[in-house]
Amino acid sequence: MTLETTVLVDGLVFPEGPRWHDGKLWVSDMNACRVLTVDPDGRVETIVTVPGHPSGLGWLPNGDLLIVSMIDRCLLRLDARGLSMVADLSGLASYHCNDMVVDGVGRAYIGNFGFDLSIPESFSPAEIILVTPDGKARIVARDMAFPNGTVITPDNRTLIVGESRGACLTAFDIESDGSLVNRRVWADLFPATPDGICLDTEGCIWVASPHTAEVLRFREGGFITHRVRVTTRPYACMLGGHDGKTLFVCTSGALPWNSGRIETIRVEYAGAGFP
Numbered sequence: 001m002t003l004e005t006t007v008l009v010d011g012l013v014f015p016e017g018p019r020w021h022d023g024k025l026w027v028s029d030m031n032a033c034r035v036l037t038v039d040p041d042g043r044v045e046t047i048v049t050v051p052g053h054p055s056g057l058g059w060l061p062n063g064d065l066l067i068v069s070m071i072d073r074c075l076l077r078l079d080a081r082g083l084s085m086v087a088d089l090s091g092l093a094s095y096h097c098n099d100m101v102v103d104g105v106g107r108a109y110i111g112n113f114g115f116d117l118s119i120p121e122s123f124s125p126a127e128i129i130l131v132t133p134d135g136k137a138r139i140v141a142r143d144m145a146f147p148n149g150t151v152i153t154p155d156n157r158t159l160i161v162g163e164s165r166g167a168c169l170t171a172f173d174i175e176s177d178g179s180l181v182n183r184r185v186w187a188d189l190f191p192a193t194p195d196g197i198c199l200d201t202e203g204c205i206w207v208a209s210p211h212t213a214e215v216l217r218f219r220e221g222g223f224i225t226h227r228v229r230v231t232t233r234p235y236a237c238m239l240g241g242h243d244g245k246t247l248f249v250c251t252s253g254a255l256p257w258n259s260g261r262i263e264t265i266r267v268e269y270a271g272a273g274f275p
Helices: none
Strands: 002-004 006-012 015-021 024-029 034-038 044-049 054-059 065-069 074-079 082-088 097-102 108-112 126-131 137-144 147-152 158-163 168-174 180-188 197-199 205-209 214-218 224-229 233-240 246-252 260-266
Touching: 006 034, 015 054, 015 097, 015 233, 015 246, 015 260, 024 054, 024 260, 034 054, 054 108, 065 097, 074 097, 097 147, 108 147, 108 158, 126 147, 137 180, 147 197, 147 205, 158 197, 205 233, 205 246, 214 233
Parallel strands: 002 224, 054 097, 197 233
Antiparallel strands: 006 260, 015 024, 024 034, 034 044, 054 065, 065 074, 074 082, 097 108, 108 126, 126 137, 147 158, 158 168, 168 180, 197 205, 205 214, 214 224, 233 246, 246 260
């Protein structure tokens, strides 16, 4: 089934990391160095400026916002006092940090590029880094082919991550201490290339695939149930809205740099799990 979106917001720079929280969509406009919210009517509000370029977003159980700061490779927290550092990841991450998922107890799983994207031949595998609520960080997965969008199932037992350079979704079991074990391929996506992803109540995963310029819904094993056309290229997606059945898609063209958009479409199944 092929579907088409409508544009909710345009004029952004490069929106990424969408999250539905407290009745609004939260987004990192990465190259504009800001975290913003979008209400259901498309009104945009800047929440905080992050000079190191924001990426992954998530919340601690007490409501504080966690933000990945990409180029300085750290995890930040936004509370009533402002921004502060939770963990310096520069000694663990091979290159710029990227997307993140935060589980129900506040543990953050953060990926990174692994190499300089402007030099494709420099490809190098990357890590997934776990930051616990007390700010301690450690590597929990290695040899990842650009770990990107990540979800955790509602039972907190399985983490699934899109490997952009591996064209696959990779699953891990989550141990009680947050460690990742039993690595396996959840779905081979080729020729799609996963960027941002989200999970629904049927256990399927929506995948933003910028290289094929579409958003696809996969069952475990790789069967495609739906395709969504967007106006340019999709880089991330999130289920939200009043009933969890609005698919929000972050899109952007190559140029100009203000071509970023939030596009939406109604779907059959609501969002599930984390984020």
